[in-house]
Amino acid sequence: MTNPYFYLLVGMIACFIGTIPFGPINLTVVKTTVDHNRLRGTEVALAASLIEVLQALIAISFGMVISSYLESNVVIKIILALVFIVLAVFIYIRESQPAFSAADILQESFFKKGLLIAVFNPQAVPFWIFALATISQYFDFEYVGVYLACFLLGVFAGKLIALYGFVIASDYLKSHLQKSSKMVNRLLAGILLLIGLSQALSAITKFTS
Numbered sequence: 001m002t003n004p005y006f007y008l009l010v011g012m013i014a015c016f017i018g019t020i021p022f023g024p025i026n027l028t029v030v031k032t033t034v035d036h037n038r039l040r041g042t043e044v045a046l047a048a049s050l051i052e053v054l055q056a057l058i059a060i061s062f063g064m065v066i067s068s069y070l071e072s073n074v075v076i077k078i079i080l081a082l083v084f085i086v087l088a089v090f091i092y093i094r095e096s097q098p099a100f101s102a103a104d105i106l107q108e109s110f111f112k113k114g115l116l117i118a119v120f121n122p123q124a125v126p127f128w129i130f131a132l133a134t135i136s137q138y139f140d141f142e143y144v145g146v147y148l149a150c151f152l153l154g155v156f157a158g159k160l161i162a163l164y165g166f167v168i169a170s171d172y173l174k175s176h177l178q179k180s181s182k183m184v185n186r187l188l189a190g191i192l193l194l195i196g197l198s199q200a201l202s203a204i205t206k207f208t209s
Contacts, residue, residue, distance in 0.1 A: 004150040019163060047118065051115060052155055056151075056152060056155045078203045
């Protein structure tokens with residue numbers, strides 16, 4: 001394929017599809033929008049989209065090496081498990097605070113929150129390894145120069161479009177459901193706990209095998 005716009009389109013579609021299933025990032029966007037407002041949810045979405053570009057680039061450059069290292073390193077798995085379990089417990093027991101003063105909102109970095117959740121997402125690089133392998137079955141892509149730039153731009157756009165869809169849906173949820181904040185808290189805590197437990201189980205299985 002020699003059309004850079006096609007690289008952009010494929011990157012956008014792949015990332016959009018990968019973002020739709022519920023996970024820690026889109027649920028964090030939902031929670032932030034429900035607890036605060038649409039602008040703050042968009043900040044989280046923007047930060048997560050930037051990290052997604054980096055993770056896709058890592059998968060393109062060192063995909064199989066990184067994946068095999070993560071799969072074989074028990075310490076990394078235990079650290080990830082602890083991070084997600086602690087986050088799940090914190091979010092579950094923390095009282096929902098949908099109303100904040102302007103000073104409170106200014107003091108909290110929602111962009112930083114999006115970066116943190118996205119960086120610690122253990123599913124991202126494996127997803128891109130799978131996505132790139134699937135793409136290679138249909139297209140003979142070369143991730144160099146302007147083609148790589150267009151593909152990564154598509155990744156960024158696909159992620160941001162999908163997450164902004166969650167922002168809009170969350171804004172609707174916030175205005176139509178009285179207990180939406182508590183519901184989102186519990187859903188996010190559950191997702192984070194499942195991810196943490198799955199990492200812990202994987203580490204135990206690897207250690208005992």
